Amino acid sequence: MTIMDELFSVAGKQALVTGGATGIGRMIATALVRGGAHVMIASRKGADCEAVAAEINALPDAAGKAEGFAGDVSSEAGVTALGDAVKSRTDKLHILFNNAGISWGEPLETFPYQAWAKVLNVNLTGMFTLTRDMLPLLRAAATPEDPARVVSLGSVMGSTPIGDGAYSYSASKAAVHHITRILAKELAHEHITVNAFAPGPFRSRMTAFATGTDEQAQKVGSGVPMGRVGTPEDIAGAALFLCGRGGSYVTGAVVPIDGGIHVETGHELFGE
Numbered sequence: 001m002t003i004m005d006e007l008f009s010v011a012g013k014q015a016l017v018t019g020g021a022t023g024i025g026r027m028i029a030t031a032l033v034r035g036g037a038h039v040m041i042a043s044r045k046g047a048d049c050e051a052v053a054a055e056i057n058a059l060p061d062a063a064g065k066a067e068g069f070a071g072d073v074s075s076e077a078g079v080t081a082l083g084d085a086v087k088s089r090t091d092k093l094h095i096l097f098n099n100a101g102i103s104w105g106e107p108l109e110t111f112p113y114q115a116w117a118k119v120l121n122v123n124l125t126g127m128f129t130l131t132r133d134m135l136p137l138l139r140a141a142a143t144p145e146d147p148a149r150v151v152s153l154g155s156v157m158g159s160t161p162i163g164d165g166a167y168s169y170s171a172s173k174a175a176v177h178h179i180t181r182i183l184a185k186e187l188a189h190e191h192i193t194v195n196a197f198a199p200g201p202f203r204s205r206m207t208a209f210a211t212g213t214d215e216q217a218q219k220v221g222s223g224v225p226m227g228r229v230g231t232p233e234d235i236a237g238a239a240l241f242l243c244g245r246g247g248s249y250v251t252g253a254v255v256p257i258d259g260g261i262h263v264e265t266g267h268e269l270f271g272e
């Protein structure tokens, strides 16, 4: 076995990626399948999940397998149905990626009341409730040598006061970071790690308004300290680290995958 396999393989693991048919979720699902996992992809558009699972399975280096079906994390009934769909397929869940997310951008003065609950329901309540419901399956997969893994999508907007008109979004992501640390503390002794990604700008459906064309993406990237937007490899590397043997002792981390945005201050106190 190579050191790469020893530390980063997810062969034989069962994984669920919510929102796995598009954007960052698809990057995660692809990396996990290439790493050998059986990956369940679920979002509201079940047919899209099935189609993307077939595309991932057709990759020449698909060591594992993807499966797509419908799942909606915006309501309690939706989360319960998704949990049932997962339980009908497996009795162990080694990896849960709470990736599904939505956003809403509008100026402060006109920010709609409903845009608060709508965003919080998916980004925070959904991830918390699904994690709660998946605990029996996560416990069944967890061992001291190879813990079960929960990874939730936060954002650099949850780590820094970047509002950008997405008030409920940024607040939901800060809450994802906090609940990640709380659950990490509570579940460590059960051999379940709980971590979050805090990405900077990546090209996706959510960010298509600003990164849809190469020119737009370059413009957004030029504002990032490292000079570019994120790529599938940036997500894949972090996913395989946190989900393989190499990440077994890491919990409660909010991993910045943001090209340095969260350490920008915009000024020097005493510099020239």
Ligand SMILES: NC(=O)c1ccc[n+]([C@@H]2O[C@H](COP(=O)([O-])OP(=O)(O)OC[C@H]3O[C@@H](n4cnc5c(N)ncnc54)[C@H](OP(=O)(O)O)[C@@H]3O)[C@@H](O)[C@H]2O)c1
Residues within 6 Å of the ligand: 018, 019, 020, 021, 022, 023, 024, 025, 042, 043, 044, 045, 046, 048, 071, 072, 073, 074, 098, 099, 100, 101, 102, 122, 153, 154, 155, 156, 198, 199, 200, 201, 202, 203, 204, 205, 206, 207
């Ligand atoms: N792209 C970025 O720059 C960036 C940066 C930081 C964090 N993030 C986070 O990364 C995650 C993925 O976002 P993305 O950028 O890849 O955008 P995206 O392409 O719009 O992906 C969001 C995914 O969530 C799914 N989804 C939305 N509502 C859902 C629901 N009620 N139930 C189940 N699935 C639902 C969508 O599928 P359906 O429409 O089929 O439901 C879609 O696949 C989000 O949590 C986002 O906040 C993104």
